[in-house]
Amino acid sequence: MDDLARVRERLAIAKSVAVLTGAGVSAESGVPTFRGPQGLWRNFRPEELATPDAFERDPKLVWEWYDWRRGLIAPLKPNPGHYAIAEMEKRFPEFLLITQNVDGLHRVAGNAKMVELHGNIWHARCTAEGTVRENRDVPLKEIPPRCRCGALLRPHIVWFGESLEEDVLEKAVNSCKRCEVLIVAGTSSVVQPAASLAGIAREAGAFVVEVNPEETPLTPMADAYLQGASGLILPQLMMKENHG
Numbered sequence: 001m002d003d004l005a006r007v008r009e010r011l012a013i014a015k016s017v018a019v020l021t022g023a024g025v026s027a028e029s030g031v032p033t034f035r036g037p038q039g040l041w042r043n044f045r046p047e048e049l050a051t052p053d054a055f056e057r058d059p060k061l062v063w064e065w066y067d068w069r070r071g072l073i074a075p076l077k078p079n080p081g082h083y084a085i086a087e088m089e090k091r092f093p094e095f096l097l098i099t100q101n102v103d104g105l106h107r108v109a110g111n112a113k114m115v116e117l118h119g120n121i122w123h124a125r126c127t128a129e130g131t132v133r134e135n136r137d138v139p140l141k142e143i144p145p146r147c148r149c150g151a152l153l154r155p156h157i158v159w160f161g162e163s164l165e166e167d168v169l170e171k172a173v174n175s176c177k178r179c180e181v182l183i184v185a186g187t188s189s190v191v192q193p194a195a196s197l198a199g200i201a202r203e204a205g206a207f208v209v210e211v212n213p214e215e216t217p218l219t220p221m222a223d224a225y226l227q228g229a230s231g232l233i234l235p236q237l238m239m240k241e242n243h244g
């Protein structure tokens, strides 16, 4: 039996499923990934744009970069991979989507049971009050934008050197401990703590599936490796009739 058939068999009896996604799942929608040959980190230095120090040094530059990315993402639509994951949420009684993506496309596709590990590019947080508000302005009306209280707003994104929100991480870890199948799609599996979640799930007895055109550090420890684009593979996991 090939890996695709084995995964479909597992999913046919699963009650509890978790999905961990990364930038690769949005690649077919046109959102740039971070690491590959066309990745954002090829042309931009994260330490100048995605750290608390960078923001303190030059909030305008940081916001200009996010404004550019927001403009890029705004017209984009979910792809068949996103929709397959939204379908999973309906099908499995216990489900959690754990995403590293900040583009919001999973929500547009219909997922509600989800945690956004690295925040959301459409949310801004007050640097004084800590309050988080949605901001959909494209382009932003002022750069850097300010809160009603007068303090600077910052992107509600987890930057390098910052910790994930505790309750968000706890939800992700708990679902990895409970699920029967964990599907890890479109992530290079190098950024912590997200990269550790598959190990946590596996140790707790889950069947771990990786979906990615390229091998990653996770590949050797995955129970099944489905090589290919998530927009092609994930819908195949959700097809009702058995072609295997």
Ligand code: OAD
Pocket (backbone or CB within 6 Å): 021, 022, 023, 024, 025, 027, 028, 033, 034, 035, 036, 039, 100, 101, 102, 118, 157, 158, 159, 160, 185, 186, 187, 188, 189, 190, 191, 211, 212, 213, 214, 216, 228, 229, 230, 231
């Ligand atoms: P990366 O850019 O590191 O990795 C993208 C992965 O997607 C790679 O392994 C690609 O092989 C794979 N990929 C490309 N096209 C694909 C497709 N069509 N279908 C499936 N997979 C595909 O992105 P992440 O792993 O998400 O952090 O990066 C993790 C974090 O690093 C991001 O959340 C971001 C970044 O710094 C923050 O913004 C805080």
